[in-house]
Amino acid sequence: MRPDSVNKRWVFFSTFLGYVIYTLSRRSFTYSMPALMSSLNLEKSQLGVISSSWSLAYGISKFAGGVASDRISPSWLYCIGLAASGISCMAFSTASSVTTLAAVWFVNGVFQGFGWPAITQLVNNWCSGTELASWWSAFSAAGNVGLTLAPFIITGLVGVYGWRTMFFGVGCVCVAISAAFPYLIPDAPVSPLSPRSERSKQGAGPSSSSLLELCRNHMILLVSVSYFLVSLIKEGWSNWGLLYLIQNKQLDNSVAGSVMFLFEAGGVCGSLVTGFASDYLLRVLQWESSAVARIPLTMLYGIWSACAYILLHWIADSLILVYISAFSIGCSTYGIICLLGVMSLEAAPRSLAGAAHAVTALAGQMGGLSAGFPLGWIATHYQWSGAGNVLMLTALSIPVLLALAYTAFATTTAATAKPPAKKA
Template sequence: MASEGFFKYQLAIFVSMYVGYMTYMYDRRSFTYAFPALIEEGFDKSQLGLIVTSQTTAYAVSKFLGGVLSDKISAKILFASGLFVSGLVVLVLPLCNDVMMFTALWFMCGLAQGCGWPSCAKVLRQWWNPAQFGTWWSILSTSQNVSGSVAPLVAAFLITNFGWRYSLQLPGVISLGLAAVAVLFVVDKPSDVGLENIVKDTTQKSKKGDADTVQSESTWKDLLKSPFLWLLCIGYLIVYASKTAASDWGQLYVIQELGGSQYLGSAFISSVETGGVIGSVIAGYLTDWLVRRKKSRGDTSDSSPRMIGVLIFVGVVFTLFHALVYIVNKDSSEVLITGVGFCIGLCLYGAICIFGVVASECAPTHLSGTSHAFVALAANLGGMLAGLPLAYVAKHYNWSGVFLLIETLNLGYAVILLFMLNISSVMVPLKKKHE
């Protein structure tokens, strides 16, 4: 009965976060779906660009702060608060008609959006044991892909039949309702409802004879001293830059250098995203199997078996980008081009999933949100580097030069990881304090 009760809590929590994060994603993109209608009302591209930039800037900052805050306050309250504020913004925004007001409100939405995933990561780690953590993390991460597929169609229907303002107000009301659901059904950790915690709480000291374990005294400064954290940050930066390059510039490469049609360019991007959904789930299941296998063999080393998955994915990514530059050409079939895109998305999103899981589970519980915040910050930096800097590379060396650079970076990281695969993944080792 105890296990059945535990499962019911897990189910309620997971469904609440899955649907809630789908709504987070709808809110984040809801205004961009209305851009064609806004252009018809007289807004120009530079004004819309200002509005979009305000949100992306705020989100880059708030995702880092959200990770740190998830270690300081209730993850449930953080998740619900972000969803509530996001919903309130998209509910109020249609009442305005001024560019500066749009920009200010969308900036506020970006700040609220950073509360979403860090709080999900914190709750997941508390409710699922290490042998299941990766699988459930990967399944939850598909909520953004599902939202990205469904939301544009819903928005198009609402805009066509009721106008762009209604297309924002409806998800705004839904967000407010789901924020209340999150408060009722999301629970920070099992002990909050009288169940036994899965993960040891490192904010508490456990006495062993004349010594106390004092991992609870560790801070974010101790995390920064961890070579393993920096290994994650470098890898996440390279992989996220690769993903952004494939998503943002892959279409232009197919059209401009392979001579493909607009349809084929769009199909390539769609194949990357589709592969990403499958890659995330595979990565979670595969690395959970590696964790169980290590435990069954009685391996007591401090290295993370999940990094084997990263090595495999990054190694395949290098091969795929090499194929994209040197094997795929103007005479290649659409099946080959989209197939390469699918495999690129599968491997890149798979590696991204693993980086997030490892960053959360290898830090002390009271610093897991902060640890994830650091690697997420590195990922955001990679996304930014994949923008204007890679466009500059493309200007001088064409898009094939961009993907050759991406190929080289992934090969370099795979070699580094191969030699550092047995590095300790314990970011903050236990210290003992004698009384």
């Protein structure tokens, strides 16, 4: 299909749909954990090894994929990742030992890491600067849509057909859909007045910035540490939430799946609303640095997340309160992640924007890695109360860190601001 004959909305719709399939494949392991435990007699720590192998591979691959997307076709990178993810799911359905399962799921994480960097390039190529934040939120919500559907689709398929058939079927869908995407999603429009040309002119010009200077950027360091913490919370709930609800809250599998649905539904709402709310806050505060202006809303989301974890872990004794807690955790954590992604781009020089997001995303993946085996080990040796306390304390640390950082950045901005000129 010719790039100049493609409607931008069709490109976004196709990419959105593809990322929903990406996330369904990604969560097929999480929602088959109970079946794997009973079928293969696995312990929570062994499931944590498999989960951590995926997180490690995904973090490394996402960083490398960001570099590769500058050199090869993002649409082909997107499709190769989806197809290979499907093949690895089919291979997973034939494995039985922990070592083989972890190795195959590691491969799945490698190719899953191609998805988001390719989307980032496609958004940059097809969107003008004024559309970037809105579409960033929209594609963040695409992942949440897939994760919202996953508890019902995956647990339903596992219950009816078994976990092996489920993995094989999900893999077949990924491979089949990926075959059409290179012909449906051009890398960029060809019009000389295209959004890509506009953004290229805005970002043109020499830059003395280096990767070392990027690592010394205080805002990038703040975003990276925050990304690590919030990813530990999100992946901790995503990986272990179903088992936590079944074993600690004594919910049956279907009810626990509905709670996980509300967690992902909250993520959809948080991702969509956050972009518009942060832009409004940016206009109201009128900060010189737009990344600093997004800290207050991020801090409020952090307070919301901490309160939701306290409610779930210590207070919730009814299903209604569990539902409210799960929705709040999803909305707040995904909202924070969306804001941190935008802040990483705004805090860095244009010539290093892609590297900045790759660095902060890598920190997030390390947080996700910590939510695998380490959190599983804590749950095994200190029960779910110990794991819940870790996540609750992590949630409490985010608004404290952001409040201290906001005070420091606001003070620095006020000190360096030029005084108004005196009237003659």
